[in-house]
Amino acid sequence: MIFYRQNLTDIQLLDLYKKILKPRLIEEKMLILIRQGKVSKWFSGIGQEAIAVGVTAVLDQSEYILPMHRNLGVFTTREIPLHRLFSQWQGKANGFTKGRDRSFHFGTQEYNIIGMISHLGPQLGIADGIALANKLQDNKKITAVFTGEGATSEGDFHEALNIAAVWKLPVMFIIENNGYGLSTPTNEQYACENLADKGIGYGIESWIIDGNNIVEVYNKLSQLKEEMKENPRPILLEFKTFRMRGHEEASGTKYVPQELMDQWELRDPVSNYQKYLKENGILTEELDEQFRAEIKQEIDENWTKANAEPEIEPTYSGELDDVYKPYQFEEVNTESETENIRFIDAIRNGLNESMQRHKNLVLMGQDIAEYGGAFKITDGFVEFFGKDRVRNTPICESAIVSTAMGLSINNYKAIVEMQFADFVSTGFNPIVNLLAKSHYRWGEKADVVVRMPCGGGTQAGPFHSQTNEAWFTKTPGLKVVYPAFPYDAKGLLNTSINDPNPVLFFEHKLLYRSIYQDVPKEYYTIPLGKAALIKEGKSVTIISFGAPVHWALETLANNPEIDADLIDLRTLQPLDTETIFASVKKTGKAIIYQEDTLFGGIASDISALIMENCFEYLDAPVKRVASLDSPIPFTKALEDQFLPRNRFETALKELLDY
Missing domain, CATH: 3.40.50.970 (Thiamin diphosphate (ThDP)-binding fold, Pyr/PP domains)
Incomplete structure (x- = not known):
């Protein structure tokens, strides 16, 4: 492996070495702990550290990075405190997901890192949106998003590249081509010689980079970043590398030919870079030992700190209160014309x-x-x-x-x-x-x-x-x-x-x-989760939303003797159960009218809620009226039969007669 330092100083070269050494030493610690049963699952990035470290070292702290679960070097290079990472992996409250998600399935605005979801593809589109916001602000910032060679087969990959190309978004699309998608080799993933070639189809500049050479990664991306700041555009970067461990530790590597493992072991990004630095008098044995001792001490101290944290004590409120971001409704009324x-x-x-x-x-x-x-x-x-x-x-x-x-x-x-x-x-x-x-x-x-x-x-x-x-x-x-x-x-x-x-x-x-x-004519707001009682009566509660509200009004206009509460839900989530229950307790009968097909529609849940909360007030079973359980047809006669409009009046009268 040849390292062309170009204009990098000795201090910069040593800084890159410390940055690439740190995730390697953490990984070695994790592999010991997983064998001891102290860590439940681990996705190893051994052999790929130069990419994560090189990309992150090039970007400013304020620039967003979207890594994957094999990019520990992104998190360590952004200098996230190790005890927080360890807490995250151990499912402790001091992690970034409060024990709700594992490994690197998280993000942190504090460090401008946006983590993955297991479906992989959507994070490429997220990068487009972040870059679009940067471009609208003209702040010259670059966004970097990681994906693997396997995920390039997903539709989201192609969609995201196309959007970035059309909108000229400053995104570095980083493909870590490590040879295998879990156990499936690249020749079963795609037929082109290089994934970088896919950039041609979208009019995107693309490069192939040695993903095991930290200096090449750093220098090339530094150059590209400066160009992208002046000429915003997406760039597709294929990093050739290899995954030296299994997809995750439990899967092993038996499916990989041993000669391939041996070949890539010779290209180890950490040991080769260490050798280069020592041969050129930049890194001494004593300094190397000092770096390793400092990092290992940091690891041990932070591991102890994370382990001292208590296990999570689950509460219903703690879980349910975090489903939505708290929002204080701003009521705006208007007396305008x-x-x-x-x-x-x-x-x-x-x-x-x-x-x-x-x-x-x-x-x-x-x-x-x-x-x-x-x-x-x-x-x-x-x-x-x-x-x-x-x-x-x-x-x-x-x-x-x-x-x-x-x-x-x-x-x-x-x-x-x-x-x-x-x-x-x-x-x-x-x-x-x-x-x-x-x-x-x-x-x-x-x-x-x-x-x-x-x-x-x-x-x-x-x-x-x-x-x-x-x-x-x-x-x-x-x-x-x-x-x-x-x-x-x-x-x-x-x-x-x-x-x-x-x-x-x-x-x-x-x-x-x-x-x-x-x-x-002027601006106003209405709170979500509040239904509207648009007609009041004592005999039956009609619950509806959308077009069926108007169909129900027609039915009531044609049958003025029917004395009904008509509730327009307006919002389905959150659902105004208070208004529903109050009406049903008053009338004793309920009919739910929806346009959606019957089975599995929201009417079923509303019916169940009424039965669970108002059973002793009911004088009849709750009725549901909905469209047929078939796809919606085109021809008018068939569509009229499909929709519930012609069946509601009969069902309503049957309920009243019960």
Whole structure:
């Protein structure tokens, strides 16, 4: 291995040696402890330290790094106190996840490190969002994100590279090509000779670097960083390296040919660099021993400190209180003049006013800029707010949701428009595994609203008509809003944007241009988790949301003798059980009316809650009315049969007659 020091001083070379030596000595300690049963699981980065250390040494402390679970050198080079790392690995409260996640599945704003989730791919999109925020601020900062050769097969990899290329984002995409994805060799992962070649398809500059040569890593990335500061752009970096231990210690390395292990052992990044420094009179044996003794003492002292910490004492409140970032609702009332506007106008006005109120709010979605979106809600926004804040996106829902998370991490707010709610399926993973869990896992907000044009009644067929709120009400950490009236739509949207937690905001397409209401012209807010009692009666409680609220009103108008409470839930998570229970205890009968298919819909949970909390007040079983348990069809006759609109009146009367 040849080291070209270029302009590096002896002090810099020795500093790099101490930085690469530290994670190696920690790993050697961990391997002993795991054999002693004192550490439960370990993902070794032995043989790859030069990449993590080199990248981190090049970046400033204020620049974000997104590592993986084999990048101990990122954390040690950022000088995180070892006892906190050890606490994290041992599931202690002083770790970064309070025992909720393991190893390096965490982030820390204090050290500008954003950790991985096991699905790997979304962190590439997060890097895009962080870099976009940097670019909008013109602060010349670079973002570095790690992935492995196996994860380059994931769709998120391609989506993130494409976004970065189109938007010219200053991201270093770092591929640690260590030969194996768990046990699968590279020849079974991809057919191209080098992963760096994939950059060509996206118009991205790419380089192949010896990932075991700390000096080459440091010098090349230092050069590229300076270039990227003056000419912001993404760069794809393939680091050739090898994993000398198993995927994790329990898996071993029996699947690796011994000659390959022997070959890479000769290229060990620590011992080769040590040899170079000694041969050139930069590192003496005495100094080397001093470095090792100091690091080992630091390790032992911090290990003792971490072990002295008590085990976590679980509490229900401790767990549940951290699912969402605490948010103090800001009530804004207005006495302004009202105007009679459509549902779609209320959404547009809310977006407009929130964009003016929050200068760090960015809108992203397909065709939302000059075209104004599929439903023309953002028509004219580009002229007023500019293309930096109203951004057309490639067709790639997953990476765009992750990009929104990156914006949030870097102190922006983001709204992602799904062109149709159905398309959220291709962005499902980052919503339910990234946005929803980040605050619970390591205390990081996900200040993202996902707008969801949804619903049937327009003969749009199976891929443009679903109302899929139940996919998300099931997921702790998400808030789900589903207004039925223009006044609520505007006020709830404003609150959703203010709330630092992830919100799925459902907008029924059938209501866009059919429902009018007097709405204040100025800004106002409505709290999430508060239902609206829009009709009062004593005989039955009707619980609904979205378009079925209007269908229920039609039914009651056609049957004036029915004396009903009609509750419009408005938000599904959090759910206003207080209003539901109070009404059911008064009327003794309850019917839940949803557009979603019956089995597994939120009506089932509401029914169960009523049975558990109001059983002694009930005079009849709780009824649910919903769409057929089939995909939603296209032809009008079939769609009319699918939707519950024609079945509700019969079900309501049957309940009243019980």
